Amino acid sequence: MPANNFEYYLLMPYIVIGVGIVLSVVLEISTKKSKELLPWFSALLFFGTAIYSIFNVDQGLVLFSGMLEVGGKSAIFNTIFNFGAALIVLASIDFMKKYEADFGEYYILIQSSVLGMMIMASARDIFMIFMGLELMSICFYVLAGINRKKSSANEASLKYFLLGAFATGFIVYGIALIYGTTGSTSIQNLVENFVGYSSNILFVLGMILFFVGFSFKVAAVPFHMWVPDVYQGSATTVTGLMSTVGKAAAFSVFIIMLGAVVTYGAPNFFKSYFAVISALSMVVGSVIAISQDNLKRMLAYSSVSHAGYMIIGLAAGNKYSIAGIIFYLAAYAFMNIGAFSVISVIEGKDDSRTGIKSYAGLQSKSPFLAAMISLFMFALAGIPPLAGFFGKYYVFFGAIQANLTWLAIVGVLSSVISVYFYIRVVVYAYFKNSEEDFEIESSVGTYAAIIISAAFILILGFFPDMLLGIITSAIK
Template sequence: MIQATLAQVAPQIPEIPWGALSPELVLFGAGIIVLLLETAGETRVRVGSLGFVLTVAAAATWFVLTEQIVGPSLLAVAALVVLGLTVLFRLRPRVLSAVLSALGLTATLGVIAWQWIVTSAEGRLLGSELQPEQVLADTIAVDGIALFTRITVCLAALIAIPLGYQYLEDRRMHRGEYYPLLIFAAVGMNLLASAQDLIMVFISIEILSLALYIMTGFAKRDLRSQEGAFKYFLLGAFSSAILLYGIALAYGVAGSTNVAAVGAAMSAADAPTGLTLAALAFLIVGLAFKTALVPFHMWTPDVYQGAPTPVTGFMAAATKAAAFAAFLRLFSGAFAGLEWSWVPVLWTLAALTMIVGAVLAVVQDDVKRMLAYSAVAHAGYALIGIVAVNRDGVSGVLFYLLAYAIMSLGAFGVLAMLEQRQRKAISIADLRGFGKRYPVPAGMLALFLLSLAGIPGTAGFMGKLAVFRAGVAGGQWTLVVIGVVSSVIAAYFYVRVIRAMFMEDEPEELAELPLQTTLGTTTALTATSAAVVVLGILPTVLVDVAGQATLIAGIG
């Protein structure tokens, strides 16, 4: 009797879904390794050797307990690679951190590809659309939205590493914590993309936000960087409080914070209308801050201008992708039955965001502030896919965010090179004649700007076409027309920059300033340029993958 009672009250060890969480675990492990080796200083080889011994022992234990060979072998190989790189770059810690971070992100992309293949194969075996797998007490969903967004985030972080290396060196702020912060921000974004519980949404946002606050203020001697970090922190904390209040109201309606349960409770006939609308309103405001929707975009220009330019590129690309993934999971998924309540609100926000973002970008002289307001306008374009409330809208948003991540990172990458050359923030006047002296990087910047404008033959055009087509299919004709008008306005300030580069004469004081390039920067910019062209001419593969993501996510 006593033994039976003890058995009933004894805590049960939860089964952790290692496979489902493997991208975050690999990425987090890479961040911890880089952080430990950085803090080890001159003893990093000893620390690496100790880590190698412990990891091999853990792999051996894993093999003995489970009789699996693949996982332990990969773990042992990874430990050997880390030790070898630590010995090779023991006198160059920044290079070691950059290489290990890039390898960690590459391994994470490989794990995500494995998850995608397995998930898609299971769907085919079932002969129907696969319902999203929910793990870790239904707080994490392994579905198409999560997998596709994880790819976007990891690619953005991977590109940001070579773009930031030489920039940080020249600005004399290349400190070891940069790479762990970049990885931990990516971990938070990955968790946000797969969060199936409102508490997990909040936790994920805090993880990525804390890392980005520090990275924004990374230039300690730059007052604009410190100002941007301070504003980002204050407004970020304010938006998090609003989001948390919305989560509390949602819990009051549903008695649960699970996204599906909250959606079902709010859609029920006996749901309290006032409390439901209040919860939706606070959730929209909280996420609108993170996606920089008007009028919740006030932090964007100062933060984008003040942050180190590679950080700005990563922030613009990856944060937007992760936050919109949460938008999709909540409103295109759980709250789809309540579209009568939130579609008019998001419609208004999308219209305001597209017009205000484009109009304010026209009057900017600083290129980073111009791209900041451009990012605001692009958030409005992406929102059209959510307002459409159909499957094409979801796939269109996923594809659009990937295309935007590539072209915005490329634009900020070229801008970072220019800042290294002129040792100051870049205005449009500073770009005069740049294309005549350096036609290749100027041509790349022109390509990225044309893609951001949505010119045919570029990734930006195909992204806008995808969300506009979904909007038309969803009956949102007026919103699509507003998007087209906003795109026409935006074309002016993009072409204005191109005109300054290729049709005006270079100032004499800039003629003798050299443009420094590195192999990493050149490779990253070449890859992003090629991706912009390929996705603009042959987008079918990724469009189909984005469409498959909606099937895996079970979105109707």
């Protein structure tokens, strides 16, 4: 594309976040008030970028000699990342003070990780995927251990780092093999000659290694062993960020790499791999979550099983199921961020009050929080007409269209199992007597995040076609 046709305004989201990071660093070193300013500045950036992206979905264009794709699918992912990050920033303002880690760097790291995710979702070259992935992951390693004096945060950070870097090793080796067999790192080339390459055993091995690496990142069984420890040990808001938008970023890469299957209807050579890890994730995640008493750990296992539901869509690999995954990711972002925001309000100092016992009699302490946690739990369980139901519905429907009915049945069964541990929280909140006495410190930012998440769960639940229409128009 000649340089004079260059439409800079399409790059606005990347430029805004990139310049925002630099400005935030300058703000952080130049004034003592940065701690009060940075959260609002970041929230403004994220909300602005999210709204800008959702209105530019129809402007699909490939820039930088086939490196970056703006508009379309990537614009929808940018919206999910930025909206999720904005809610997390709102929820963090008071929580980070309680967590004794209200550093300005926290917000700068969130901005950088979001930039990494945006690059991943817009990548048209494996180079870009790799750089975006590392920008996101390295920020997450630091965010997981943001309070360096807490041993739980240290442990979470170390485990996340070692297993994340291990996964990176797989990804880079997979990229090396893909490059060796295709002679290029361009995804356009990969997508066009997918069927031809797939007869080469080294190429298939490279793709499998690449997918294994990303299966670590989306927390699919059997690559999930880090998830419960990292989600429990990290700051609650950081867990909310990693489990929603971080997962969405990894899924965006799966969708990009399976572009040939999705766009040109090429045979899905990796169907059996995805089907197996998805069935394992759904069942293992749901079954182990039953025995968890810590709410953060329970949501970590629930996140494993949700990854399983989403991977069904990759195994099915048709347009309908991919649209389902993206819808599911958006819905999951709101449900999980809402749930973690409620946990962050109830949580006390030093990781106390994250157990389910602290939720006993919540209704008498704060009717608002009890109603909200119930809404998020019902949505996560997939009870209609909330957003979580339609996410699952679209993905299961795509699976049935692709003759993967058995996988859809496993999915439905595991959602039935999962209802038990979600509803348990509601039962504790409404029908048990309070065992602990504590004051709930209300917080404007966190409550705003909770209300926005709840509103979107209801909107996406009652009018799912609104978002699904945008998504289907984008992935054509």
